[in-house]
Amino acid sequence: MPELPEVETIVRQLAPLVAGRTLATVEILDGRWSAPLPPVALAKALVGRRVEQLRRRGKYIVWEFDDGHYLVQHLRMTAVLLYDPVPDPPHVRVRLTLSGPSGSNARRLPAHTVVVCDPRRFGTAELFDSAAALERSFAARLGPEPFADAFTVAYLKRAVRARTRPIKAALLDQRVVAGVGNIYADEALFRASVHPARRAGQLSARQCESLHAGVLEALQAGIDARGASIDDFRHVDGVRGSFQDRFLVHRRAGQPCPRCGAAVIKTVVAGRGTYYCPGCQPPPRARRN
DNA sequence: AGGTCGGCCTGGCAGC
DNA sequence: TGCTGCCAGGCCGACC
Numbered sequence: 639m640p641e642l643p644e645v646e647t648i649v650r651q652l653a654p655l656v657a658g659r660t661l662a663t664v665e666i667l668d669g670r671w672s673a674p675l676p677p678v679a680l681a682k683a684l685v686g687r688r689v690e691q692l693r694r695r696g697k698y699i700v701w702e703f704d705d706g707h708y709l710v711q712h713l714r715m716t717a718v719l720l721y722d723p724v725p726d727p728p729h730v731r732v733r734l735t736l737s738g739p740s741g742s743n744a745r746r747l748p749a750h751t752v753v754v755c756d757p758r759r760f761g762t763a764e765l766f767d768s769a770a771a772l773e774r775s776f777a778a779r780l781g782p783e784p785f786a787d788a789f790t791v792a793y794l795k796r797a798v799r800a801r802t803r804p805i806k807a808a809l810l811d812q813r814v815v816a817g818v819g820n821i822y823a824d825e826a827l828f829r830a831s832v833h834p835a836r837r838a839g840q841l842s843a844r845q846c847e848s849l850h851a852g853v854l855e856a857l858q859a860g861i862d863a864r865g866a867s868i869d870d871f872r873h874v875d876g877v878r879g880s881f882q883d884r885f886l887v888h889r890r891a892g893q894p895c896p897r898c899g900a901a902v903i904k905t906v907v908a909g910r911g912t913y914y915c916p917g918c919q920p921p922p923r924a925r926r927n
Numbered sequence: 928a929g930g931t932c933g934g935c936c937t938g939g940c941a942g943c
Numbered sequence: 944t945g946c947t948g949c950c951a952g953g954c955c956g957a958c959c
Contacts, residue, residue: 639952670935697953714953716937729937758936760953779954803930812954820952869938869951909932910952 640713642784642817643860644871644879645694648719651874653692655721655750656701659736660688662749668731671754672763683707683765689736696780696816700772708766710775711754717761720753721874729757757870780816784857789815791850798838798846805841806834807908809853818853821866821881824888824913825856833919834907840922859884887913 640648664684666677688704699719701709713719720727732754754761766772781797782788797814798805808814809823818826827834829852832845841849865871865879868889872878882889886896890913891904900917 641953712953714935715951756936757938758952760936762954801929807930810953911950 639715639819639821639868640717640865640871641697641819641822641860642694642857643822643863643881644865645697645699645713645817646861647865647879648874649692649694649699652719652721652752655874656689656736656752657691658689659738659750661685661734662737663733663735665733666731667733668756668759670759671731671756671761672765675765680763680765684709684734695776695783696812697819698776706768708769708772709763710766710772711763712761713756714758714760714762716758716870717754717756718870718872719874720755720872720876722751723753723876727753727755729755731756731759731761732763752874779812781811781813782815784815784817784853789850791847794850795841795843795846798841801838803838804835804907805832805838805849806910806912808838809849810908810910815853817857820910820912821868821885821888822853822856822860825859825886826852828852828887828913828915828919829855831918833921834912834914835905836922887915889913 661684664681666672666681669677671677672680687707690702690704693700693702697712699711701711730753734752736750736752766775782793798808801808806823806827809818809826810820824834826849830845830848832841832849860866860881863879863881863884864873866881867878868882887902890902892901894900895902895915895918898915898917900915902913903916905912
């Protein structure tokens with residue numbers, strides 16, 4: 639499940655490998671990837687374009703091209719981006735070949751390949767023809783970047799104010815803060831000692847501060863560990879991330895809480911598998927059952 | 928309008 | 944052993 643740290647890891651690795659290179663061929667083998675745009679239309683728009691830069695916004699990968707077009711890619715659940723994979727991996731949905739920097743000796747430089755592998759075919763891509771169109775789209779669906787100045791404690795308090803849904807549902811809402819998914823929501827709530835099912839609007843000022851810090855700490859720990867590879871996620875060279883070995887509560891049902899030793903509980907909140915420590919994250923109301 | 932839920936999709940695994 | 948069926952979940956659209 640690529641979330642902000644996983645996408646950040648991919649972009650940091652891939653950006654220097656593709657920046658300045660030109661898309662020589664674009665093969666879109668799965669029509670769902672570019673839908674509703676037909677694969678041939680997207681391929682035609684991309685071939686011959688030089689990659690200006692690769693960057694991340696939330697969980698999206700943004701390919702910026704020399705003609706002012708932008709390809710916005712989302713890995714969803716299971717997609718990975720591999721650079722020059724050997725041998726050819728399974729579930730290839732898209733294959734891009736990149737030639738050297740445009741110039742007199744471009745042909746002498748070896749071509750490289752970037753492939754999108756996606757067993758479940760949830761991954762998507764969308765083409766934008768201007769920076770303004772791209773920003774409009776992001777503004778409609780994404781809140782602030784967690785590490786940007788706009789994501790403050792005051793902002794978080796305002797974003798959850800008077801909301802009745804569980805705080806975990808709010809963290810998973812990309813319009814509240816961009817890039818947090820199921821893993822990092824659990825880890826952030828544990829760090830903040832906040833129960834995932836607590837109503838968002840019922841958090842105290844102190845808890846909002848802790849949660850703000852918890853989100854940043856969990857995401858930074860994930861980036862430092864180069865992402866979590868529970869099953870599908872891989873680096874662009876096929877190597878696994880290591881954050882799955884450092885989870886504090888996520889996917890640790892029955893194992894001891896690293897802080898108090900109580901057994902971690904698995905439950906469902908906002909329709910998602912959710913892990914928390916009953917000792918450190920007391921439920922909203924004292925319940926006896 | 929805020930909140931919840933089902934659909935998308937398939938590999939992997941529990942259970943019979 | 945082999946088969947069935949269910950779960951995982953980011954995001955979006957349908958619905959209440």
